[in-house]
Amino acid sequence: MSDTKVYLLDGGSLVLDGFHVFWNKGPGGEVRFPVYSILIEHAEGRFLIDTGYDYDHVMKVLPFEKPMQTKEQTIPGALAKLGLEPKDIDVVFNSHFHFDHCGGNKYFPHAKKICHKLEVPQTCNPQPFEVLGYSDVSFSAEAAEARGMTDQLMEGTTVANSTFEGVEGDVELAKGVKLFFTPGHSIGHYSLMVEFGNRAPILFTIDAAYTQKSLVTLCQASFHIDPVAGVNSMNRVKQLAEDHGADLMFSHDMENFKTYRTGTQFYG
């Protein structure tokens, strides 16, 4: 555990209106926010938590989110900076299947894939207001078939190599790599805590709290399946950080992201 290293893979940025980032609160206006994935180098293997968004998908389906992503900010590009290739990743865990968290899954046919047991069924049959969030189904042949969107599948993506192990409740993925069930934003959403030998744990809120201000004000994003569960999950994240003495890191907070280590710099 003491040699656990965490790298943030910068995946570029997107734009939303402030009233989406801060539901029913705003202020309105364009907010550009970061998207990133989390690579955990661990004694038990290399774990990738989420895979960012696919630029072509966003340009095709949500161009109004104005994606900015260089080649270095694609998943293969960010891994290459670390001297790694997709095949070097052992396990891909998805916090949930919104398009900005699963766009690079297509690069990992060989990896073991894990998510909450309700997230693939939800992608197959989303609520009407979730259709845009669950619009990138390239990560799952099963979901693409269920939605009639097999045109999104990359050549070589099959049911056999895109099937997930479904988990529920809190899960320890590897020693000191802990997933906390924080539903509300999505039906099977997870936040992530990583423990180290020589420093405070890091608690990644993922989309339970897009920004620090979201958590302080208990103001969730407008995208959610159960806003009451979302508030409960934000309170749970706050309590977990306090109980474990963890440093919090937010999923979509540009001001804080600018202070985070990216590229070859790491935590651990």
Ligand code: 5PN
């Ligand atoms: C970045 C972003 N944009 C739109 C949606 C949505 O409809 O559900 C989730 C989501 C996003 O994370």
Ligand code: ZN
């Ligand atoms: Zn989300």
Ligand code: ZN
């Ligand atoms: Zn997100």
